[in-house]
Amino acid sequence: MAFKSICLIGASGNIGVPTLKHLLASEQNFKVTVISRESSTAKFPDGVTVKRVPDDYAVDKLTEAFQGIDVVIGALSMMGMGEQYKIIDACLAAKVKRYFPTEFGLDELPDWLLQLREMFKIKHDVRDYLISKEGTGLEWTSICCNAFFEMGIASGFFQLFWKDKKAVLLDGGEPKWVACTLDTVALAIVKSIEKPEASKNRILLVEDFRTSQKEILVAVQKKVPGWEVENVESGPWLEKGKEAVRNGDNSQLGKLTFGTFAQGNHYEGRPEYGNDVLGVSKKSFSEAMDLFWKDYQSLQTS
Secondary structure (H helix, E strand, O other): OOOOEEEEEOOOOOOHHHHHHHHHHOOOOOEEEEEEEOOOOOOOOOOOEEEEEOOOOOHHHHHHHOOOOOEEEEOOOHHHHHHHHHHHHHHHHHOOOEEEOOOOOOOOOOHHHHHHOHHHHHHHHHHHHHHHOOOOOOEEEEEEOOOEHHHHHHHOOOOEEOOOOEEEEEHHHOOOEEEEOHHHHHHHHHHHHHOOOOOOOEEEEOOOEEEOHHHHHHHHHHHOOOOEEEEEOHHHHHHHHHHHHHOOOHHHHHHHHHHOOOOOOOOOOOOOEOHHHHOOOOOOHHHHHHHHHHHHHHHHHO
16 A cells, blocks of 8 residues: 555644655655644745644544545644644544654653653553554554754753753763654654555654763863753652652653653664664764754854
């Protein structure tokens, strides 16, 4: 079975932009449709069909927009993740063949994080909802990448805080964990569409490399020196963050999310490892840093 008609929701977002680029560049010549909210002012390339839907993603309007579509990709923002139940129901009604949920991050979600961060509870439940629909004609593929590399550095998620030029290193910043560029995640989505049987009804873990806070900080200091460094033990640091969130301080949620993998993790060798299945090449750490610096420079001049 080959997919031909692809619909992308969230095409102007962080993962949507590179995904649209790779869809249009595919040798399989996909017919690409973008779903855009009525309030959106986003512009899209020539050759892309744009369908406007109400901001509340009404199921009947989505069902109408999905007619004749083989694959729907949900590249929604964190705030929009809860809309996916409507999107999935519309996929079922329109007889869409494959749905890609808004995953693209952590694959393993500890119970305490599900309890403390609603976004991850939704992500977990959406995946279960999709699995419950197997056998109805709607397939699914979840792409997980652990951490968006460029965004993690720029946003402070990796605990490098640009405004204060302060780095908080867990366990000396030595543990290595999986990271992936936005471009590689987007390519993995498109490769999954190009290889429908290999990607059917499964989680696929994709990566560029494993890195550490220390490696990133060393690279950053070569161009932006003068960072203050605070070293902390990961265990007490995480417990303090959990207690803060339980007391209503949601500013600590990003810290807790990072802490779920900052003590080290692996993808390669696991059954869900997707790079080889999809034929997705890895970028090097230095290539990824070049991508970050390009984004960083644009942020500085905007």
